[in-house]
Amino acid sequence: MIVLQNTVISDDIRENFFVCNLEKCKGACCVEGDLGAPLEGDELAILEQNYDIIKPYMSDEGRQAIEEQGHYIIDFEGDYSTPTIGDRECAYAIYDENKVLKCAIEQAYYDGKIGWKKPISCHLYPIRITKYDGFEALNYDRWSICAAACNFGQELGVRVYQFLKEPLIRKYGEGWYNELTQLIEEEEKSATQV
Numbered sequence: 430m431i432v433l434q435n436t437v438i439s440d441d442i443r444e445n446f447f448v449c450n451l452e453k454c455k456g457a458c459c460v461e462g463d464l465g466a467p468l469e470g471d472e473l474a475i476l477e478q479n480y481d482i483i484k485p486y487m488s489d490e491g492r493q494a495i496e497e498q499g500h501y502i503i504d505f506e507g508d509y510s511t512p513t514i515g516d517r518e519c520a521y522a523i524y525d526e527n528k529v530l531k532c533a534i535e536q537a538y539y540d541g542k543i544g545w546k547k548p549i550s551c552h553l554y555p556i557r558i559t560k561y562d563g564f565e566a567l568n569y570d571r572w573s574i575c576a577a578a579c580n581f582g583q584e585l586g587v588r589v590y591q592f593l594k595e596p597l598i599r600k601y602g603e604g605w606y607n608e609l610t611q612l613i614e615e616e617e618k619s620a621t622q623v
Contacts, residue, residue: 431616439566442567443613444588446579447589448585451529461572465519475545480500487533491522491533499512511548519532590610
């Protein structure tokens with residue numbers, strides 16, 4: 430494990446390969462699972478403030494789910510998450526012409542309509558963060574639906590932390606990310622010298 434500032438990072442994030450392969454998985458992480466996307470407290474107001482801009486990008490079913498459940502829900506663990514459509518896909522998920530699930534929030538961002546890309550939990554996936562008093566634990570979430578991403582990452586030689594450079598910098602800052610890569614490089618260098 431790597432201890433860096435107020436984070437503890439699982440070795441799996443350094444060692445495992447990963448590059449999303451939407452052609453293969455079709456965005457299954459937006460539909461599989463028990464809940465919608467986990468949301469941080471500050472993201473609730475962002476969703477509410479930007480909903481009218483995001484709404485035209487959403488499916489009719491997604492808009493109906495928001496009308497019935499709200500912009501977000503409190504899940505069974507007492508945490509916030511996005512509502513789902515019939516306990517399946519995230520209410521903010523949309524299908525493209527190839528039946529691949531994408532994010533209405535992210536589409537509004539790409540079109541320059543909002544300045545928020547998507548919930549950080551989505552952007553950081555397959556890293557999941559668990560918050561403790563005084564620190565956060567970053568763990569690699571192994572999920573069978575991401576097997577193609579693991580294979581693709583291995584083919585390209587891209588590890589989890591490298592694939593997730595942008596969201597890790599978004600969450601913790603560029604200095605933190607540079608320090609992480611430096612620690613990993615030093616560890617790898619000392620391992621080869623043994």
